[in-house]
Amino acid sequence: MWNYCCEIQREAERRRKAGMNARWPTTFDLINLTSGSSKLLGINADTISSVCLQFIVSRNAKRRCPRFRASGGPKRSLGWLPFKRRDVQITEDEITYRKRNFRFWKTRNIPLSGLKTGSFVEDARGRWYVVFQCEVADDLPAGTGKIGIDLGLKTLATCSDGSTIPALRHYRKYQSALAVQQRAGNKRRVRAIHAKIANARKHQIHEATTRIARENALIVVGNVNAAQLAKTRMAKSVLDASWSMFRNQLRYKASRHGARYDEADERGTTVTCSSCGARSGPKGIAGLRIRSWQCSCGAFHDRDQNAAMNILSFGLERQAPAEEIAA
Numbered sequence: 024m025w026n027y028c029c030e031i032q033r034e035a036e037r038r039r040k041a042g043m044n045a046r047w048p049t050t051f052d053l054i055n056l057t058s059g060s061s062k063l064l065g066i067n068a069d070t071i072s073s074v075c076l077q078f079i080v081s082r083n084a085k086r087r088c089p090r091f092r093a094s095g096g097p098k099r100s101l102g103w104l105p106f107k108r109r110d111v112q113i114t115e116d117e118i119t120y121r122k123r124n125f126r127f128w129k130t131r132n133i134p135l136s137g138l139k140t141g142s143f144v145e146d147a148r149g150r151w152y153v154v155f156q157c158e159v160a161d162d163l164p165a166g167t168g169k170i171g172i173d174l175g176l177k178t179l180a181t182c183s184d185g186s187t188i189p190a191l192r193h194y195r196k197y198q199s200a201l202a203v204q205q206r207a208g209n210k211r212r213v214r215a216i217h218a219k220i221a222n223a224r225k226h227q228i229h230e231a232t233t234r235i236a237r238e239n240a241l242i243v244v245g246n247v248n249a250a251q252l253a254k255t256r257m258a259k260s261v262l263d264a265s266w267s268m269f270r271n272q273l274r275y276k277a278s279r280h281g282a283r284y285d286e287a288d289e290r291g292t293t294v295t296c297s298s299c300g301a302r303s304g305p306k307g308i309a310g311l312r313i314r315s316w317q318c319s320c321g322a323f324h325d326r327d328q329n330a331a332m333n334i335l336s337f338g339l340e341r342q343a344p345a346e347e348i349a350a
Contacts, residue, residue: 024064024071025092028053028078032088050079065121066104073105073140102145108138118153127153134159148214165281166238171335172273173292173327174247176260180231180269181327183335188231193224194263228269236276243338244270245289245330287337289330297332298322304329 031048038045048056053075061068081089092100112119113135117126120143137158145151171183180188197220204212235242249266252258270286277284294304296318304326305313317323 024057024060024066024074025078025089027057028075029088029091031056032078032082036088047082048079050076053078067106067110067121069107069110070105073107077105101147102151103142104144105140105142107140111141113138125153133157146218148218161279163280164237166236166240168239169241169335169339170235170239170243171287171331171333171338172235172242172244173289173330173334174245174264174266174269175327176257176264178327179264181325181331182235183328183331185328187327190264191223191227192260192263193220193227194259196220224263224265225268228265228272232269232272232276235273236280236282239277239282241283241285241335241338242273242277243285243287243335244273245292245334246286247289285338285341287334287341289334292330292333293326295329295333296320296322296324297329297336 028048031053035045035047054072057071057075061071064071078089094100106120110120116128117124119125125143133155134157139156139158141153141155143151143153168184173181175181176190178187179190182188197216201213201216204216247266249261249264252261255261274284291302294302294306294310296303299318299320299322301318301320303318304310304316304324314326315324316326
């Protein structure tokens with residue numbers, strides 16, 4: 024179904040390049056074109072509509088046609104089957120979809136009354152999960168602190184209060200064992216090691232972001248461009264740090280705890296004195312080796328903590344959005 028949407032999109036693009044009057048298909052167009060295919064494919068019409076909707080969302084976000092989903096080979100896409108609440112019957116340990124019963128083991132209590140949608144998803148190791156989207160009332164503690172965060176490679180994050188989050192370099196820790204299994208052609212162990220690296224990274228970031236969201240009412244993070252740095256010789260370290268995951272988790276956890284999350288322009292934060300505002304810090308590529316410096320005003324700075332303090336100052340100066348003030 025996804026690949027059919029890709030073909031429709033690419034055909035529209037070919038026609039536009041040929042000078043023909045063709046527009047990009049909408050969600051309504053794709054749903055009309057796939058009408059009546061649910062019986063042939065053995066899936067519900069709501070599942071087909073959800074795939075069409077997600078295709079349009081992905082296309083609009085990237086402003087180009089998404090890639091085809093391969094069903095085999097080394098680049099095989101992971102399984103994904105969305106559903107609506109009315110399409111399934113759910114008990115405490117079993118879900119029924121299209122007259123097929125699947126047993127599952129819950130990782131947390133599920134409020135069935137608030138369930139809206141869900142999906143069957145596959146992980147890289149071939150294990151299947153059922154995911155439910157529910158409405159859950161948040162009763163989470165709200166902090167009163169204010170913190171600025173400077174992201175880095177030697178330390179994952181340096182905070183304006185002087186605390187740091189270490190960069191555990193999960194990939195580098197297991198890369199020797201990974202290389203051995205890759206040379207041996209043991210695909211099962213390779214997938215298992217990759218999963219272990221990903222789980223360890225997520226665990227560390229979840230612990231750090233949860234603590235920050237609990238303790239602070241204002242969280243300001245530098246907007247370092249991970250995608251651009253991932254194209255340089257620092258790519259392995261940048262991808263291992265997972266700055267984007269760190270910021271995404273902070274964003275939604277801050278919302279759940281009632282905190283304000285903001286991203287500030289980090290340009291010049293390391294060379295600007297957080298006490299007097301003078302740009303007297305070490306500059307250039309050679310200056311990156313200098314981790315502490317003293318300003319002409321007499322203030323002595325740790326390079327990363329000074330940047331975090333400047334990032335916090337930018338967040339304090341910026342006015343909160345109207346909807347947050349009204350809330």
